[in-house]
Structure formats: structure tokens, C-alpha cells
Amino acid sequence: MENIKTDMEDLSISTELPRDGLDSHLTAEKALDSHPTAENNYNDDDMKFLVVIPAKDEEITIGSLVALARRQGYDVLVIDDGSVDRTSEIARVAGAKVIKNNHNKGKASAVKKGFKYAVEKDYDAVVFIDGDGQHNPEEIPIVLNPIVEGKADVSLGFRFGNNTEMPMWRRIGKRILDYLTGIAGAEVTDSQCGFRAFNKKAIKAMAGELKGEGFSVESEELILMKKANLGFAEVPITCRYNGLAKTSTKNPVSHAAGIINTLILVIGERHPLLFLGLTGLLMFILGLGIGLWTIWRYYAGHYFSFLYAGVASMLVVVGSITTVMGVVLNVIPKIIKRELE
Known part of the structure; x- marks a missing residue:
């Protein structure tokens, strides 16, 4: 464990990805040994990559997520959406650039800021992962691969089969939202997964067009992807739910209602x-x-x-x-x- 002292207090950055209430924590060292990172078949020196992590009150997991991404050589941007805990401080100590909202503005606001930052800093590709620990940062190269190989403008992670711990009620809700997103014009395997990568063309398209609020941003990204005629690839990913302190800062019912409301408006328009x-x-x-x-x-x-x-x-x-x-x-x-x- 590495301890770094700041002028505020001692902040400990663990290489563990904590599980609230569990004794068997996943450490970064174990993770890198047991889940080997996909071999990069491209020249990292030729491309600039940014990992964006929207987060709110994620002090338990944010340090390990940032550390694992930084260890692979990626720049990391954490968008702190009005956290009242030490999310920002821990993210900075772990090596991330942090942009903090004074109050909670919703995930869409954080995602839009991530795209805007990527455009301003001229990144070749940006990857989004959730800040609650459900996504595995070691799979970033896997999700990035279709982008760097020039096979797609957008690479979409999808949670599937034994690779996900998704509860049954979430699976049912996901199916419904996938179907509605398909009606809205973007038929994909997993419309609500936040683990995604975008190349420079897609980054510019998203940065200039995203208008949604709250958690409907994933569906809106897909609709804009179709509108901009962006090529996409789908990549199977693992996903954790069991043992995490929380996997959403929003009530599941209001979360789904907000997404459905957005999709209905889009369907009505298109x-x-x-x-x-x-x-x-x-x-x-x-x-x-x-x-x-x-x-x-x-x-x-x-x-x-x-x-x-x-x-x-x-x-x-x-x-x-x-x-x-x-x-x-x-x-x-x-x-x-x-x-x-």
C-alpha cells in the first residue's frame, strides 16, 4: 500500500478493489495475474488514450480503478459529480485529472464533460467506465481494440451470459430498454452498458450533439451514433454486481423511467x-x-x-x-x- 500525504489529510491508495462487507478483496496485483490484459497489437506511442470515469461518492472504488488504468499507461479523467466524500482527493492521489461539479448534475453532464475534455486535449480515443467498480479496467485494451485496429468508430461493451453477475430484475429491465432503444433507431446487444470506447470522429460527433440529462445518455449516444453513421463493434465484457456497495446512485425505478421518457421523446421525434x-x-x-x-x-x-x-x-x-x-x-x-x- 502506498501512502501519500496531502495538506488535507492522509489518503491511502490501495491496489485493492474493495468489496463492501467482504473479506475477499480483489487486489490489483491479483487481478493482473488472474485476468491477463489483452495484448496490445498497436503502437501506443502513435495514439493518445483517455479513460473517463464519471463518479459520485465512489471513494471505496475510485482509487483502484484509476490505479489500474494508469498502470496500463492511460491518462485518466474523473468527473466528480458533486461527491460529498473523498472521491476527488483519492482520484488525484491515484494519478487522475479531476473535474468536480459543485452539485450533482447527472451522468449525462459528466459524460459530456468527458467528451469535451477529449476534444480540447486532442485525444485519439476515449474510454468510459463506471466508477462503482462493476467494470474491470484490465479489459480497457479489449474494448479499445476495434478502435485502434480501425474496425469501428465506436466499441460497445456488452454484458452477457456467465460473464456478468447481473441480477434477474436488471436483466429483464435491460431487455425492455434494449428493445425501446432499438425502436428509437439503435439496435444493439446491450444498450445501457457504460463501458464504451470512441475514436476521434465519434468523440467530435458526441461532444457537439449530446443533449440528454441523467442516465439516459447511453441510449442517446447510440441514437447519435446511428444518426452520424458511425461504425460500431460489440465486445463481450465481464461485469460485477455482487458485493459492491452500490451500482447506481439513482433509484432503479426512476432510472428506468428517465430512460424510457427520453426514448419515447426520441421515438416520437424520429x-x-x-x-x-x-x-x-x-x-x-x-x-x-x-x-x-x-x-x-x-x-x-x-x-x-x-x-x-x-x-x-x-x-x-x-x-x-x-x-x-x-x-x-x-x-x-x-x-x-x-x-x-
Whole structure:
């Protein structure tokens, strides 16, 4: 263990990647021996790499993550998103450059700052990993490989099979979000994994276009990737959940709700006929059905329900308007595009 004294207090940087409440800690030395780093088949001197770690209150894990990345020769940037613990101090002692937000602004803000920093410092590639310890820094070269070999602009890690400790409820939620992201225009194996690498072309595209907030940034990156016609590769990675103090600073329900809300807005913007047209058609059919049933009840039992009649009328009117809006919003952009060409 290396002890470095600062003017604030003694900070200890351990080569262990701690597990809260567990006696069997994973040390950096053991990790490098038991999980060999992928062999670099490129010249490191020709490219500048940056590892970005968004973090909030991650003093338990941040030191080891930074140390493992630095040990492989990568520059490390930690975006401290308003931590109230020693995350920033420990990251600095471990060798990272730190940018700290005065208050919590969400993961998207941290990711955008990472891209902006990479552009300003002219890095050839940037890798993002989470700060809670679920990602293995020794796999950075594996995720980077498609970038340095020129096979992709974006390299996406995906959690799969026995390589992940993901709880069942997370697997189900991931499937749903993967499906919605696919509808939004970016079909990939794991839409929510934060372990990703971007080349210079992709970095510039992301830095100028990312607008999302909170934890919806992963889905937005994929949508922008498709929009910018960036090539991508998918790389299997390991992922830990068991034994970690926490794997998200946000409630899972609100996390998923925020992502779904963003995806719905994107789907509505990019696929108005699907989102508005189909929704409006379903409302129209439902209203028509209720209306016919109300009329049948009147003729069969001489009883007329003004409530059901009102609901039916509202659904038919709103459904018709929504369907027309979907058709119009789907056609207008195509007409404008044709005129510009």
C-alpha cells in the first residue's frame, strides 16, 4: 500500500478493489495475474488514450480503478459529480485529472464533460467506465481494440451470459430498454452498458450533439451514433454486481423511467407515424368500439350512458387528430428533404 500525504489529510491508495462487507478483496496485483490484459497489437506511442470515469461518492472504488488504468499507461479523467466524500482527493492521489461539479448534475453532464475534455486535449480515443467498480479496467485494451485496429468508430461493451453477475430484475429491465432503444433507431446487444470506447470522429460527433440529462445518455449516444453513421463493434465484457456497495446512485425505478421518457421523446421525434399515428389509430378504434357498444346498450335495454358516449367521442376525436398529426409530421420532413436536394 502506498501512502501519500496531502495538506488535507492522509489518503491511502490501495491496489485493492474493495468489496463492501467482504473479506475477499480483489487486489490489483491479483487481478493482473488472474485476468491477463489483452495484448496490445498497436503502437501506443502513435495514439493518445483517455479513460473517463464519471463518479459520485465512489471513494471505496475510485482509487483502484484509476490505479489500474494508469498502470496500463492511460491518462485518466474523473468527473466528480458533486461527491460529498473523498472521491476527488483519492482520484488525484491515484494519478487522475479531476473535474468536480459543485452539485450533482447527472451522468449525462459528466459524460459530456468527458467528451469535451477529449476534444480540447486532442485525444485519439476515449474510454468510459463506471466508477462503482462493476467494470474491470484490465479489459480497457479489449474494448479499445476495434478502435485502434480501425474496425469501428465506436466499441460497445456488452454484458452477457456467465460473464456478468447481473441480477434477474436488471436483466429483464435491460431487455425492455434494449428493445425501446432499438425502436428509437439503435439496435444493439446491450444498450445501457457504460463501458464504451470512441475514436476521434465519434468523440467530435458526441461532444457537439449530446443533449440528454441523467442516465439516459447511453441510449442517446447510440441514437447519435446511428444518426452520424458511425461504425460500431460489440465486445463481450465481464461485469460485477455482487458485493459492491452500490451500482447506481439513482433509484432503479426512476432510472428506468428517465430512460424510457427520453426514448419515447426520441421515438416520437424520429418515428412520428409509429408513435403518433399508431397511437391515434388505436385510440380511434377503442373509441369507436365503446361508441358502438353504447348504442347497442341503448337499443337492447333502452339505457343511454352519457359517460360512455362522452368517452367514446373524446377517443374518436383525439385519435383522429393524433393520427393525422402522425401522418403530417412523417411526410413534411421528407418533402423538405426532397426540396433541399
